[in-house]
Amino acid sequence: MELPKSGAPLGIVTKTSSTLTGQGLQPELESVYDVSTGEIKPVEAVRDNGIFVSKYKYSYDAKNARSKRFSLKSVVNDLMPGSRTSKCMRFRAPDSINGGLRPIEILKSSEHGKAFYQGLYACGSVWTCPVCAAKIAERRRIELKEALESAKKKGLKAHFITLTIPHGVGDDIEDLLAKLRLATKKMSSGRNAVKSRFQSIFESTGESEAATIGFIRALEVTHGKNGYHPHYHIILFTNDSINTSIVQYVYSKAWKKACLDSGLPSPSEDHGCLVKDGSYASDYISKWGIEDEMTKANTKITKLKGKSPWGLLDAVLQGNDPDYSPERAKSLFLVYSKAFSGQRQLYWSNGLRAALHISKEENDEVIVSKPDDVRSYLLAQIPFEQWKLVLKFKQEANLLSIAESNVVALQLFLKNLSLSNDEESRKLSSDEEVLRE
Incomplete structure (x- = not known):
């Protein structure tokens, strides 16, 4: 049996290998960096008379x-x-x-x-270890799926929300994260709390039940031409009578005020707060496990040049990215790892686990x-x-x-x-x- 030389890449991975593999003839795979959400999404390149038509595909x-x-x-x-x-x-x-x-x-x-x-x-x-992050993410994905299924059985409605802020190359990521944490606190307490805003609207229609049941918030980050892009994805569970337009109205106003009160720039009217229905929450959950970050890290063509943290490591490993040289990627990852150390990746609002009959949360160390x-x-x-x-x-x-x-x-x-x-x-x-x- 022939062994690789000492110092060679791990296992059977080579510079041209990818996790995006399957059986038989494979479609052309590309990826799109979504400027509005910071997401890096692998797609199947379907061509119709030479025209590229994107279609989500996670193999x-x-x-x-x-x-x-x-x-x-x-x-x-x-x-x-x-x-x-x-x-x-x-x-x-x-x-x-x-x-x-x-x-x-x-x-x-x-x-x-x-x-x-x-x-x-x-x-x-979850921030610096690809091996542990995969195991933790898979466990969290199972819980997210259980939460969505439980909510559906109870007749609740799920809404998928993305919150972003304007950012630039010169921004300090640690400063941004501190202000983002403050902004989320302002949205959860006081007179302008999101829950209170929903309840006021709900009660004005003569309803007496709770308008919102709770939320799950995920912190993610990518790096692109405008620097680090931290952003939140939220799955909000509400009474069945709360529709997407109401959620958009409440969250966009609350997010803008929270950002300004926390020293952040005013969110974009078009991209600062995006609200979609529960089908998008299902799609997000389905890709939140081990496939997600590894797939993002291994995309070969990234339009508008966005990288996930694992993508930065991959740039170091491959050494052939014109926009992310190994030295630049190393420096960016070290800054990222310092800033995100101790940050909470996934947060469930108080009482939501009990309301949806989800078991008590285990910390990351216990899971691994x-x-x-x-x-x-x-x-x-x-x-x-x-x-x-x-x-x-x-x-x-x-x-x-x-x-x-x-x-x-x-x-x-x-x-x-x-x-x-x-x-x-x-x-x-x-x-x-x-x-x-």
């Missing part, structure tokens, strides 16, 4: 995506060597029961056939510490000396792919890894002898 290859996540994480390891993320999925986790450190194991899901590691430290960062699937069985235990070779040859993702295919091949692969290292060591020793002569 997904789990093994390629996993390899890509480990590849992107290797960039973070180099960029932030002293960070928790650099230690994630590399160091052994403490053994809280027996003391010392846990053994490194490869387990396989009985239901899905997916292999995963157990016994490794996980940082739990759990097995990928409790219905799993042990395939192999990897001695630490062998694990160091896996890291040396950057085979974390490839090892899992082999484990999913054949456990005998897994053992053979680990054996060949050791043999390859011995040969490399002998060659180094031989070279040293030549130098001495």
Whole structure:
């Protein structure tokens, strides 16, 4: 079995690989950077008499995506060597029961056939760790889907809201985030609170029920020609009689006032507050899991040159983006990681989980510490000396792919890894002898 040279990209990922793969002939894939929302959306390039017609299409290859996540994480390891993320999925986790450190194991899901590691430290960062972010996002997606289904059963209405602010290249992202947090607080409390505005309108029609049930707010960011673009997506749950036009009226006024009171520029009339019906909430939730950010990071053509944080890491990895050189992408990612450290990615309003019968929230660290699937069985235990070779040859993702295919091949692969290292060591020793002569 031939092994990649030390220092090569992880697994089987190459500069031309992409998570946007599937079976058979594939359509041309492009992507569109939406200036109004900051979203980077992969599309299928459907051509009608030579004219490009965009059509949303999310195709997904789990093994390629996993390899890509480990590849992107290797960039973070180099960029932030002293960070928790650099230690994630590399160091052994403490053994809280027996003391010392846990053994490194490869387990396989009985239901899905997916292999995963157990016994490794996980940082739990949704902002800087592509590996942990994928696991956390998938768990959050399931909860979002459950919330939408529960609301539908209760006869509630869901509205999808996007809130943005004008921004420029010279803006300080940390300052923007601080003011955005203040703006969201102003929208949730006091006389101008959104909930109070809705209730006043609702009661004026003679209704006595609660107008709004609660909301889920997600913080996202992209980088484009005008710098960092932080923005919010909100799923608002209301009484069935509240329509989209009422939500647009209330939120656009409340958002504008909150921004001005927080020291932010006045939101754009056209793009500052966009409200769509529940079908858009369903679409947003369906792409919020592991496919989403990895797909965004691997788009090959990005009109208007927008990048997600993972896209910045990919620019470092590929090294051929004319707008994001490796050095520029590194610098932008470091600024982003510092600004978003400690930020809350997803927020549920008080009482919403209980109202929709969704289980109590688990923090990110708890989610990543759990097995990928409790219905799993042990395939192999990897001695630490062998694990160091896996890291040396950057085979974390490839090892899992082999484990999913054949456990005998897994053992053979680990054996060949050791043999390859011995040969490399002998060659180094031989070279040293030549130098001495």
